Amino acid sequence: MVIFRLLKQHFWGIALIIAIAVGSSAAVRIWKARHPGAMTVVEAQAMDMTAMKPPTGAVPVATEIVRRASFAAKVTYTGSVAPYTEQNIYPRVEGWLRDLRAYNGDRVPAGKLLAVIASPDLETRVAEAAAGRAAATAEITVAQSGAARMAAERAAARGDVQAAKSDLAGAKARVAAARRGVTQAEEEFNAGRASLAYWQAEIRREENLLKAGAVSLQEYQSEKAQAAAAEAEVGNRKARVEEARANVAAAQAEVASKQAMVGVANQKAAAAEAAVTSANREIAQKTAAANQAKAIVATAATIDSYRYIRAPFAGLVTKRYISPGQFVTPTDAILNIVQIDKVRLQANVADKDIPRIQLGAPVLARLAKDPTRTYSTRVTSISPMAEQASRTAVVEALLDNPGYKLVPGDFVTMEIATSRASDQLTVPTSAIVSKAGRDAVWIVVSEAPKGKITYYCTMDPQVTSSKPGNCRICGMPLVPKTSGGTKKARLVYVTLGASDGERTEALSGLSEGDEVIYRGNTYLQEGDVVFPTAWSEEGPVELPKAPGMEHGPAKTGAPTNMENMPGMEHEGPPR
Numbered sequence: 001m002v003i004f005r006l007l008k009q010h011f012w013g014i015a016l017i018i019a020i021a022v023g024s025s026a027a028v029r030i031w032k033a034r035h036p037g038a039m040t041v042v043e044a045q046a047m048d049m050t051a052m053k054p055p056t057g058a059v060p061v062a063t064e065i066v067r068r069a070s071f072a073a074k075v076t077y078t079g080s081v082a083p084y085t086e087q088n089i090y091p092r093v094e095g096w097l098r099d100l101r102a103y104n105g106d107r108v109p110a111g112k113l114l115a116v117i118a119s120p121d122l123e124t125r126v127a128e129a130a131a132g133r134a135a136a137t138a139e140i141t142v143a144q145s146g147a148a149r150m151a152a153e154r155a156a157a158r159g160d161v162q163a164a165k166s167d168l169a170g171a172k173a174r175v176a177a178a179r180r181g182v183t184q185a186e187e188e189f190n191a192g193r194a195s196l197a198y199w200q201a202e203i204r205r206e207e208n209l210l211k212a213g214a215v216s217l218q219e220y221q222s223e224k225a226q227a228a229a230a231e232a233e234v235g236n237r238k239a240r241v242e243e244a245r246a247n248v249a250a251a252q253a254e255v256a257s258k259q260a261m262v263g264v265a266n267q268k269a270a271a272a273e274a275a276v277t278s279a280n281r282e283i284a285q286k287t288a289a290a291n292q293a294k295a296i297v298a299t300a301a302t303i304d305s306y307r308y309i310r311a312p313f314a315g316l317v318t319k320r321y322i323s324p325g326q327f328v329t330p331t332d333a334i335l336n337i338v339q340i341d342k343v344r345l346q347a348n349v350a351d352k353d354i355p356r357i358q359l360g361a362p363v364l365a366r367l368a369k370d371p372t373r374t375y376s377t378r379v380t381s382i383s384p385m386a387e388q389a390s391r392t393a394v395v396e397a398l399l400d401n402p403g404y405k406l407v408p409g410d411f412v413t414m415e416i417a418t419s420r421a422s423d424q425l426t427v428p429t430s431a432i433v434s435k436a437g438r439d440a441v442w443i444v445v446s447e448a449p450k451g452k453i454t455y456y457c458t459m460d461p462q463v464t465s466s467k468p469g470n471c472r473i474c475g476m477p478l479v480p481k482t483s484g485g486t487k488k489a490r491l492v493y494v495t496l497g498a499s500d501g502e503r504t505e506a507l508s509g510l511s512e513g514d515e516v517i518y519r520g521n522t523y524l525q526e527g528d529v530v531f532p533t534a535w536s537e538e539g540p541v542e543l544p545k546a547p548g549m550e551h552g553p554a555k556t557g558a559p560t561n562m563e564n565m566p567g568m569e570h571e572g573p574p575r
Contacts, residue, residue: 058544059489059528062519062535063444064428065479066510071426073419073498073505075356077395079347079365081410083338084398085313088321092306094329095119097322102335106317107404115309115324115334122304129293129300136290143286147279154272161265168258175251182244189241192234199227315339316404338408343401345377347414348392356418356498357382363397368411375399375406379416419498425510426503431518432496440493441510442517442524444532447486455479461533461542479515489517489528 091097095117102114206223209215319336322328345365349357357379365375383393395416399406431441455478457463457471469478492514497505510516517524519535531544 058486058531059524060520060533060540060543061442061444061489061517061524061530062540063515063517063532064431065477066425066427066506066512066514066516068423068425068512071422071424071503071505072417072500073356074415074417074500075349075353076413076415076501077347077349078368079345079412079414081406081408081412082344082346083315083340083408084342084344085315085339086408087312087337088333089114089309089312089335089337090330090333091115091117091309091328092330093117093119093122093303095122095307095327097324097326097328097334100320100322100324100334102311102317102320104317104320108311108315108317108337110311110314112311113308114311117307117309117328119304119307122300122307126297126300126304129297133290133293133297136286136293140283140286140290143279143283147276147283150272150275150279154269154276157265157269157272161262161269164258164262164265168255168262171251171254171258175248175255178244178247178251182241182248185237185241185244189234189237192230192237196227196230196234199223199230203227309334311337313337313339314341340401340404340406340408343399343406343408345375345397345399345412345414347395347416348387348390349395349416351386351391351393353418354382354386354393354395357395357416362417364415365397365399366413366415367406368413371413373405375412415501424497425506425512427494427506427510427516428518429499429502429504431516431521432494432504433521435491435493438493439496440491441506442489442521443492443510444487444515444517444530445490447488459534486529487532489521489524489526489530491524491526 096119097115098118099116100114102108102112108114203224206215206220210217210220315337316339317335318338321333321335328334345363359379359382361379363377363379365377367373367375377397377399379395380398381394381396383395386393395414397414427441433440433442455465455468457474457476457478459476460471460473463471463473463478465478470476471478492509494509495507497507499505515532517530517532520530520540524530533543534541
């Protein structure tokens with residue numbers, strides 16, 4: 001009675017609770033019917049998750065047939081742009097900064113006047129040096145005039161010496177001629193004496209013959225006259241000998257006189273030579289003084305030129321440190337200029353990669369703020385020492401930069417070649433996994449054929465053929481599969497070689513023609529059934545059909561009959 005009374009009192013409340021409970025139960029069953037495999041919160045909490053097993057089916061994967069091809073390994077690092085040369089511009093003299101003609105961002109050619117420093121002391125020093133040089137030059141002119149006069153006197157003295165020597169030679173010639181005259185006169189005198197002796201003997205013989213009457217008186221007198229003539233000729237010839245001897249003495253006296261004149265001329269010539277030497281020495285001294293004055297002028301001009309500050313190279317002004325009107329010294333930086341018509345691409349490379357990089361190795365650089373802009377260059381320097389904290393060393397590549405398109409501080413991605421192109425087996429780097437500390441890749445293997453063998457394309461699986469050939473879409477070789485057969489994943493350990501970031505050399509463990517898995521391989525287990533398909537950034541382009549579904553793969557995102565997939569069974573909606 002009490003129960004009926006309570007029911008009667010709270011009939012509408014109890015009816016509302018029952019209605020809510022029935023409606024909630026119906027809503028849950030309808031939602032589960034439309035969302036196969038879904039559970040309520042209570043069911044999910046009560047479920048033993050360790051007892052769940054994945055549904056039976058194929059894992060979509062991206063594959064590639066291993067082929068030998070040209071391959072060049074490389075390493076990729078993020079680097080930055082640095083100027084080819086950077087320099088703070090300092091004045092070399094002190095003074096007032098009178099004029100500053102460069103501003104931040106200005107492009108300046110080499111030699112452009114950037115600033116002028118006012119320095120009265122330097123200007124006065126230049127004027128003094130110029131005056132000293134003029135005076136020294138004038139003294140050179142005076143010394144040269146004196147030297148010319150001394151040279152003329154030396155020439156005259158040398159002429160006198162030559163004339164005296166010529167006269168001496170003439171006197172000696174006359175001595176020789178006189179001596180020949182003496183010799184000839186003596187020979188004639190001796191001949192006359194011989195003739196006289198003959199006639200004297202002949203006269204004595206004629207006298208005897210005359211006394212004997214053998215000759216006539218006339219004949220005797222004739223012979224006597226000839227003897228007298230011979231005696232007179234001897235006297236004449238003797239006189240000529242004396243005359244010739246006197247001529248020799250006179251010529252010898254003349255030679256002595258000429259020799260004295262030659263000595264005097266030589267003395268005058270020596271004196272003139274000494275005067276010329278002295279004049280030349282004076283010229284040399286005056287010239288040295290003038291050269292010294294010239295050097296002083298050049299030094300003063302050079303120091304004065306320091307007042308005019310010019311760009312040391314073509315570059316870009318990045319900073320102005322001082323404003324015009326200030327007093328500056330050689331310790332005060334005025335401007336900063338960078339040379340960027342050629343720039344340095346610098347990257348901090350890990351020390352493990354340094355031994356594989358060589359000078360001249362090709363470098364492909366991409367500008368971080370605009371990856372479409374690429375630059376090709378080569379490694380120009382490698383730092384010989386690694387930074388202790390980061391264990392990296394700087395690798396640098398020079399690059400021409402016309403138009404200043406690259407500026408210091410820009411980030412670049414540098415792909416640095418570490419080996420030359422070669423014919424190698426390579427795999428996508430994404431295909432490499434680590435198992436038990438070893439490098440490995442997953443490959444696709446087919447079970448024993450269970451029917452007719454067909455061929456398909458791994459990139460375009462919809463392309464099939466009953467015989468070997470190439471894909472009509474991408475041109476890749478078709479690979480065999482079996483009707484009713486399956487493809488399974490198998491782990492293969494490999495020995496890896498060099499890498500370019502995207503691909504890596506497979507030195508051992510793989511053979512040409514193997515089909516490696518490079519996408520969808522994260523959670524594979526040995527023997528998993530796989531479904532090779534094309535792969536996009538969003539994932540597989542096609543998905544395999546679950547057992548019991550119609551033949552052929554399903555497009556990604558297409559509605560599928562999920563209620564037919566294993567593990568996805570559910571109760572149908574209430575009828």
